[in-house]
Amino acid sequence: MSTYEHIFFDLDHTLWDFSANCAETLTDLYERHQLHRLDIPLPEFIIHYRQINDSMWDDLHKGKVTIEEVRNHRFANTFKLFGLAASHVPEGLDEQFISLCPTKSNVFPHTHVVLDYLSEKYVLHILTNGFRETQRTKLQSAKLDHYFEHVIHADESGYMKPDKRMFDYALKTAGIQTHQCIMIGDDLYADVLGAKNVGMDHVFVNRLGTKHTEILTYEIDCLSTLKTFL
Ligand SMILES: [Mg+2]
Numbered sequence: 001m002s003t004y005e006h007i008f009f010d011l012d013h014t015l016w017d018f019s020a021n022c023a024e025t026l027t028d029l030y031e032r033h034q035l036h037r038l039d040i041p042l043p044e045f046i047i048h049y050r051q052i053n054d055s056m057w058d059d060l061h062k063g064k065v066t067i068e069e070v071r072n073h074r075f076a077n078t079f080k081l082f083g084l085a086a087s088h089v090p091e092g093l094d095e096q097f098i099s100l101c102p103t104k105s106n107v108f109p110h111t112h113v114v115l116d117y118l119s120e121k122y123v124l125h126i127l128t129n130g131f132r133e134t135q136r137t138k139l140q141s142a143k144l145d146h147y148f149e150h151v152i153h154a155d156e157s158g159y160m161k162p163d164k165r166m167f168d169y170a171l172k173t174a175g176i177q178t179h180q181c182i183m184i185g186d187d188l189y190a191d192v193l194g195a196k197n198v199g200m201d202h203v204f205v206n207r208l209g210t211k212h213t214e215i216l217t218y219e220i221d222c223l224s225t226l227k228t229f230l
Helices: 018-032 042-061 067-080 093-103 111-121 132-141 164-174 188-197 223-228
Strands: 006-009 123-127 148-152 181-185 201-205 218-220
Touching: 018 042, 018 093, 042 067, 042 188, 067 093, 093 132, 111 123, 111 223, 123 164, 132 148, 148 164, 164 181, 164 188, 181 188, 188 201, 218 223
Parallel strands: 006 123, 006 181, 123 148, 181 201, 201 218
Antiparallel strands: none
16 A cells, blocks of 8 residues: 555646647648648658657757757758758747647546546646646646646746756645655656656656666556556
8 A cells, every 4th residue: 555645647648648639739730721732641740740849859858959949940840851941831830739739638548537536545736847828728628627736837847857856846836745755657757767866756657668777666558557556
């Protein structure tokens, strides 16, 4: 039986199905801007955008690029893969993506059932590298907002996971100590190593079966497994 009292959840790719929501958004924008006219096939557009965005977010977590660089270049870099110059990117595409994507509501299987169960036993919080308005919209769109006592963002704390100061800020905000909580997230670097840095127990949500050599507190491939040990 665990002795945890609080749970910190990552949001994107852990509860909120970023890939499904991203694909829906890109499909909407593809149709709005009639990108088939540029000979961009929709499935490849989605795949390439996702690869570029993921890799730029990895670089962001490692401090290699800024969020402005991610936003300014992710569509241009995607278009480049189709042999198209940045000038072909429709005006305001990134802004449209940012405002539309958080309104999508796909979550991973068992999300609401597991949160119903956990919220009876623990105080739940979100610890996210996303930004305040975006994450608030996602939580509301997916009907998740009522589960969480604190939603701690990068722009509020001034730091991003895996920075120890982000976790320290979260603990201070919740008024708790490390041994009282566990971090649950899909990102081995930001969530798991971040938690390890402050000596916090953690759950790696490894849906894709990513190979690694880390010693973990728990590893799961489906949220429903949380009920077996929490
Ligand atoms: Mg995540």
